[in-house]
Amino acid sequence: MLRTLVIAAHPDEPEIYAGGTAALLARAGHAVKFLTLTNGDAGHHEMERAPLARRRAEEAWRAADALGVVDYSIFDVHDGLLEPTVELRLRVLAAIRAWRADLVIALHADGPGHPDNRAAGRLVEHAVAFATTRNVEAGPPPLERQPVCLVMTDYASTPFHRPDLAVDVDPVLDAKLDACLAHASQFLEYAPWQRGFLDQAPAQGDMAAGRDFVRTHWADFLLATEQTRPALTRSYGAEHAxxxxxxxxxxxxxxxxQADEVELRRLLPIFG
Known part of the structure; x- marks a missing residue:
């Protein structure tokens, strides 16, 4: 059984950037955990931090249920205040070791965008460096070998993100959309308010309209593009791609x- 850990900065990011892959792995019988390094308590235009943090934790578990993710951990760090400190590096290292991760999926460590996202990527990169080092103590015992690591895109990294690997998520698209909609505070409230289309948001609970809404406004993180076709072809063959x-x-x-194509296909038994 493959053990995958997806690490992001805020609840809702694992779902939109890697939720389809997580659902495919879960349906294939593998164990997937999501971890966010902040509690997301800044992400709303009306709610205060404490009730928002509680709400976002509840939303996270509903999203996990939609995808088949077996665990969802959220660090008690304020949204907007994440820094790549040694203390947090050791907490991330402990999480990677405790999960006995074979595969770690993280955010880009460099580039523009939300400082929390870049800090989260840097924390994972620095933590993985010590995954097998016995004299760097973090609680759980060191791994026997380094996990394979993949970097997912986010809203700010799209221009320089390199699509080395592409996963067909058509079979689990509804599960991914439903996981996003579980985060109603973000996909139906805060992000539409930020981006100026709050008046178009459907009522919570209207799943058909909600799926259409996410498909329309988050298409950049859903649709296969010409830039992804070469990677899809490598994974599935030209006809399927x-x-x-x-x-x-x-x-x-x-x-x-560092895994070659053969090992990646073995580690991700969801292709073709």
């Missing part, structure tokens, strides 16, 4: 265990 409408892409991280 040409039929894919929705995909998630990942860049091979420069840290962690």
């Amino acid at each position: 040409a039929t894919v409408h929705h995909a998630e892409t990942f860049q091979l991280a420069e840290y962690g265990r």
Whole structure:
């Protein structure tokens, strides 16, 4: 059984950037955990921090149920205040070791966008460096070998994200959309308010309208593009790749265990 840990900065990011891959792995019988390094308590235009943090934790578990994710941990760090400190590096290291992760999926460590996202990517990169080092103590015992690491895109990294690996998520698209809609505070309230289309948001509970709403306004993180076709072709063959409408892409991280195409296909038994 493959053990995958998806690490992001805020609840709702694992779902939109890697939720389809998580659902496919879960349906294939593998164990997937989500971890966010802040509690998301800044992400609303009306709610205060404490009730928002509680609400976002509840939303996270509903999203996990939609995807088949077996665990969802949220660090008690304020949204907007994440820094790549040694203390947090050790907490991330402990989480990677405790999960006995074979595969770690993280955010880009460099580039523009939300400082929390970049800090989260850096924390994972630095933590993985010590995953097997016995004299760097973090609680759980060290791993026997480094995990393979992939980097997912986010809203700010799209221009420089390299799609080394692409996953056809058409079979689990509704599960991914439903996981996003579980985060109603973000997909139906805060992000639409930020981006100026709150008046178009459907009522919570209207799943058909909600799925259409996410498909329309988050298309950049749902649709397969011409840039992803070469990676889809490598994974599925040209005939299948040409039929894919929705995909998630990942860049091979420069840290962690370096896997070739054969090992990646073995580690991700969801292709073809």
